């Protein structure tokens with residue numbers, strides 16, 4: 001609401017100024033006309049002199065009463081005062097700018113700006129010390145201080161000032177300290193300083209209770225208010241959690257390829273997404289920032305990862321609900337339901353080149369392969385009947401450091417895609433609901449873990465396994481009908497081994513299946529992979545509908561940011577920022593499948609797949625344009641590279657900084673020095 005008022009008043013000021021300018025021009029023309037009609041009363045020289053004097057007074061008066069005249073006013077008062085303005089190079093005036101809630105900001109030690117103020121929050125400006133031109137530490141009880149901060153004047157050694165403007169600009173400020181020395185001489189000490197106005201993203205556990213609750217309240221509004229209702233109430237930058245889910249599904253759940261993950265777009269897609277949602281929350285309350293979750297700390301702080309306070313009922317809810325369908329029914333996020341997908345049912349496969357990415361067989365906005373009949377968002381700390389921690393290790397400082405300690409952006413992209421936050425997605429999401437006794441057969445137990453879902457998606461994108469487009473909860477699931485399956489026609493025509501080879505899976509598993517001369521194991525593998533079971537939101541393309549998604553990606557940006565800052569300082573060796581994605585992990589579709597020749601999911605025509613590392617899925621190229629725009633309110637849009645440039649931590653236009661870019665906890669807990 002305040003944002004709106006602010007913008008209105010800005011616009012009003014601009015309109016008034018333009019109006020005033022026009023009036024002045026008009027007035028000049030009129031008086032010229034009037035003058036030409038009248039006979040001169042004074043001599044021309046006298047007339048010019050008196051007009052000149054009046055004009056100077058008018059200009060001084062206008063400057064003095066206007067907001068920008070603060071400096072002029074002090075120039076005038078200094079001119080008339082008898083004090084000495086002390087030569088600035090002869091004294092040391094130390095200032096302090098900090099948040100009354102959080103104190104000094106750590107990241108100023110590595111960022112370009114000495115002073116950072118947070119928008120829409122009171123910030124405390126104070127004089128810390130003044131070492132005079134005679135090397136005397138002045139007693140601050142004997143000085144008077146006036147400040148000019150963002151064109152407003154304040155007085156006092158310590159002042160609290162709130163700037164109600166959005167982040168991403170530099171504010172010129174100054175301070176004047178007046179001191180009478182023992183001889184009664186008035187001394188004037190001045191300092192000009194710049195303040196970067198920046199939102200500060202904080203680690204979720206370091207947020208004050210007030211700010212955490214403000215964020216949670218806005219998040220609840222974001223989850224429960226439609227884009228159209230919200231825009232009416234909060235302005236055009238608001239969009240809903242449902243719309244966010246639509247974006248994430250549109251990126252990750254298409255059958256042609258994954259436009260958001262497994263490629264060079266991973267970082268910019270998720271950071272632009274997070275910023276867009278942060279600005280949606282700021283439309284509700286302009287003081288809000290998106291917290292980040294430094295989850296690798298949890299490996300040291302708790303005996304078990306799920307004990308993290310982020311999973312408290314009054315924060316983001318339990319990590320693994322004990323309900324039979326793993327739905328989250330306790331705490332402040334209880335019973336948040338995946339949106340009804342009927343608005344998204346109308347989809348043209350031929351023109352889109354993909355099957356409908358938005359709805360599952362029960363009509364919910366969810367990964368189309370995730371046949372979860374329960375609308376409520378779900379979490380389970382088992383993946384294919386294995387405890388999350390037995391499936392893959394929880395990310396620790398070793399993981400973080402291995403991603404940081406690389407020499408190219410391309411390899412950092414790969415590491416951040418799968419190694420750091422990827423496991424957290426899987427730990428929280430989990431899987432269940434497999435209808436067969438799959439793991440009783442030793443020939444396929446090697447698939448028990450995350451690989452099963454990754455391989456499933458490779459088969460699914462190539463059309464080899466098909467998921468039902470509608471299911472009846474009461475009948476189909478009991479009968480085992482509502483599952484994805486490889487059509488028998490394909491197995492009869494191509495054989496199981498061929499399908500696994502074509503999908504790029506066979507190469508990755510051949511050592512696990514041994515000789516398999518008659519192909520019986522290949523067939524068992526294919527049958528073990530054809531259906532993913534039910535997958536918790538966070539391990540699916542519907543991840544953004546679980547609130548734990550939102551603080552999860554800040555760590556990625558902090559790490560890339562730290563690397564860029566240290567490279568600029570000459571402290572990180574070389575870092576080649578050529579756009580790209582270097583990987584040895586090929587557990588995803590390498591290429592693009594064009595589905596435009598397939599009528600619908602029941603049409604067993606196969607899509608046309610073009611495979612290879614050089615076939616880049618749209619969304620991951622350097623010059624591909626991001627779906628999120630207008631971060632600086634200039635109707636601007638961004639290519640991947642342009643957004644990467646925007647998020648350099650020292651870019652003044654970027655509306656936010658992180659409270660800290662370091663990974664000091666890794667030095668403290670685990671001897672990793674970034």
Ligand SMILES: [Cu+2]
Pocket residue numbers: 248252260261270543
């Ligand atoms: Cu994602």
